[in-house]
Amino acid sequence: MDTYDPPRPKALPIDLCAAIDAAVNAAHAGAAVLQSYAHHRADLVIDRKARNDLVSQADREAEAVIIEELRARAPGFAIVAEETGGQADGAATWYIDPLDGTTNFLHDIPHYAVSIALVARAGAQVSAQQALAEDTPVVGVIYDPNREELFTAAHGLGAWLNGRRIAVSRTPSIDDAVLATGFPFRDFSFAGQYMPMLHDAINRSRGVRRMGAAALDLAWTACGRYDGYWEMGLAPWDVAAGAVIVREAGGVCWDMHRQDPWPIGGRLVAGNPRVGQALYDMVAPHLRK
Incomplete structure (x- = not known):
């Protein structure tokens, strides 16, 4: 006797707009932690992971806030973060750098940023019509709190700086x-x-x-x-x-x-x-x- 095998529900496409919104909020939250330490760098506890590879409580606290925001606003994705680690898994994974430019930050050089990306696995749906052929970063948010510049992008939707569409240079050589x-x-x-x-x-x-x-x-x-x-x-x-x-x-x-x-x-x-x-x-x- 044949047994009935019900069709499996088709996975819904990744909501890129919701993901970018979550990443923007998380980036602002992480940057707020960094800037709260910006005028008290002498009080920071700094650890040396390896030669010229430093981490402070600013990195750690910013990362914790970012992870909390992403889990609240975009649950269901795996997380790989600089300080706490993690493994890529499932349809997509967040990659988090809570403080890119740690040495600049610790030396009061105002050139550092929060960086958050969502990387989707091959086969993941990013629209009703498109499944990715290979692993692909599909959402990117980079926030520079010193210049208040927010760079954002989503797969197939373009790239933006503070809401203005951006493009690479036209330099020919x-x-x-x-x-x-x-x-x-x-x-x-x-x-x-x-x-x-x-x-x-x-x-x-x-x-x-x-x-x-x-x-x-x-x-x-x-x-x-x-x-x-x-x-x-x-x-x-x-x-x-x-x-x-x-x-x-x-x-x-x-x-x-x-x-x-x-x-x-x-x-x-x-x-x-x-x-x-x-x-x-x-x-x-x-x-x-």
Whole structure:
């Protein structure tokens, strides 16, 4: 006798608008914690995780507030956070950096940000018509509390700065480009690959900047302040939000080895399409397999 197997309910698409709203609220809440410590940095308890890898109670408290907000407003997603860890799971996972630019923050350099992203797994529905072919950052929020600049993006919906649509630069070549980068600062194992890249960039571009906050480097690339950006030795939470913001602003953001669908391994090249490709062509010969 045949048994009846009822059809399984189809998973609903991820509500990107609700997710971005939750991330914006969480970013503001986390930034409020950071700024409450901004004028009392001498009183911060600072721990050293590794050489040049610092964490303070500002990082930890901001992360706790962000997680609380996300769990309240967007339950059901896994969480991977810089200080408390976690594992990707289910249809989508939040990636949280509560304070990108910790060294800047601790030295009273007003260039740091909160970075929050939602990364959806391959097969996840982001609309009634579209399932993702590969793992993809689908929501990105980067908030700079010093300039009060809020960068946001959602997959297929564009990128925005304080509610104004943004786009990558139109600079046609690397010769006319201002590039951003990050120097090796805690993991020096790739310095031999990186230094020739920096040498080439200095000699070929209009200028190279190193500001010390990867999330803002990506956000500034998305809005055209930088034409291209490359860095090595980052973490997934450093780059997840910036990846979707750059892409939705019309740019490219690639894993430096062109193996992963987004730069989860922390080595990336980003920029407007022309400069991004030229930058990739410049750094690729120096990469070890």
